[in-house]
Amino acid sequence: KAGVTQTPRYLIKTRGQQVTLSCSPISGHRSVSWYQQTPGQGLQFLFEYFSETQRNKGNFPGRFSGRQFSNSRSEMNVSTLELGDSALYLCASRYLAGGSEQYFGPGTRLTVT
Amino acid sequence: ELKVEQNPLFLSMQEGKNYTIYCNYSTTSDRLYWYRQDPGKSLESLFVLLSNGAVKQEGRLMASLDTKARLSTLHITAAVHDLSATYFCAVGEDDKIIFGKGTRLHILP
Numbered sequence: 001k002a003g004v005t006q007t008p009r010y011l012i013k014t015r016g017q018q019v020t021l022s023c024s025p026i027s028g029h030r031s032v033s034w035y036q037q038t039p040g041q042g043l044q045f046l047f048e049y050f051s052e053t054q055r056n057k058g059n060f061p062g063r064f065s066g067r068q069f070s071n072s073r074s075e076m077n078v079s080t081l082e083l084g085d086s087a088l089y090l091c092a093s094r095y096l097a098g099g100s101e102q103y104f105g106p107g108t109r110l111t112v113t
Numbered sequence: 114e115l116k117v118e119q120n121p122l123f124l125s126m127q128e129g130k131n132y133t134i135y136c137n138y139s140t141t142s143d144r145l146y147w148y149r150q151d152p153g154k155s156l157e158s159l160f161v162l163l164s165n166g167a168v169k170q171e172g173r174l175m176a177s178l179d180t181k182a183r184l185s186t187l188h189i190t191a192a193v194h195d196l197s198a199t200y201f202c203a204v205g206e207d208d209k210i211i212f213g214k215g216t217r218l219h220i221l222p
Contacts, residue, residue, distance in 0.1 A: 033210070043201065043212040056209045090155060102146070102210065104156040 002027065004093050004105035012111045018079040021108045025072050025093030031055075032074040033102065034066060037088040046089075049074055050096075078110075086112045115140045115206045119213035127221050129191050134216045136185040136202035144205030145178050145185045149198045150215070156201065159187075192220045 005024045013019050025032050034046040045058040049068035066076040072093075078085055088109050092102040116139040126132050136145070144163055148156040160169045162178035162185060169176050173196065175188045185202055197220045203212040 035212075042214045043203075045209055045211060048208060050208075056207065058209075092156075101158055101161045103158065104148075106155045 004091060004103055006089075006091055006105040006108050008108060009106065010109045010111075012113060013081050014113055015081055015083060017081050018077065019081060019110060020075055020077045021089055021091075021110075023074045023076075023091035023093075023105060025074070025091075026103055029093035029095050029103075030072055031094045031096060031100075032068060032072065033092045033094075034074070034076050035090045035092065036060075037090060037107075038086075043090075046076065081112045083112050086110060115142070115204060115209075115211045117202060117204050117211050117213040119200075119202055119216050121216060122214060123217050123219075125219045125221060126192055128193055131191065132189050134187040134189075134200055134202075134218075136187070136204075136213055138183050138185075138204040138211075140206060141180070141183075142204045142206055143178075143180050144210075145176075146203040146205070146210065147176050147185070147187055148201045148203065150201065151198050159200075189218075194220050194222050196220055 007022045031050045033048040035043050037043045047057045048055045052068045063079045068074045088107045090107045092104045094100045094102045118137045147159040150156050160176040165180040167178045173190045178185045199215045199217045201215045203210045
């Protein structure tokens with residue numbers, strides 16, 4: 001069974017631009033979560049989608065948004081990029097929300113210059 | 114607000130030694146996860162602990178959960194260099210999973 005895939009793997013953007021990252025979950029998984037990882041703040045929860053609905057949102061500004069499609073694929077968008085948005089963005093999928101195990105994708109490394 | 118604290122944050126140890134990483138959390142939860150991350154890589158799931166007293170072992174790693182004490186431990190037995198990585202614990206609250214800051218483990222040959 002194929003794992004979680006994320007595209008692109010690396011991205012360089014300029015301040016003020018916007019970016020869209022994509023995540024394809026493991027086949028059959030309906031929940032997709034997004035995390036931001038930085039050396040200073042560690043791993044921070046962004047949001048979780050289940051059956052095309054946002055179930056939870058972390059403490060991030062409205063510039064960070066996401067969506068999930070009917071095939072469970074998810075995208076996250078960051079508008080008006082800031083230098084501090086440089087991070088590794090990880091998505092994770094699981095069969096259901098709640099206690100089921102999460103499987104992480106390889107991540108997208110975003111650099112904002 | 115759920116807080117997850119790991120200690121130590123950095124650990125350098127000799128091969129062959131035993132050590133324990135501690136994970137404390139601030140609210141009631143019966144879902145505790147341990148992950149491993151190698152430099153530049155994604156997270157690999159190690160253990161999922163879903164009940165008080167749960168103990169799981171894989172090779173030289175053993176994880177346990179005490180929900181009453183709000184404490185999980187990851188014990189490393191006879192460490193080998195290949196176990197050098199960053200280890201994260203994470204706790205489930207409602208449908209969110211909150212991570213600790215990670216323990217960077219460096220095992221000296």
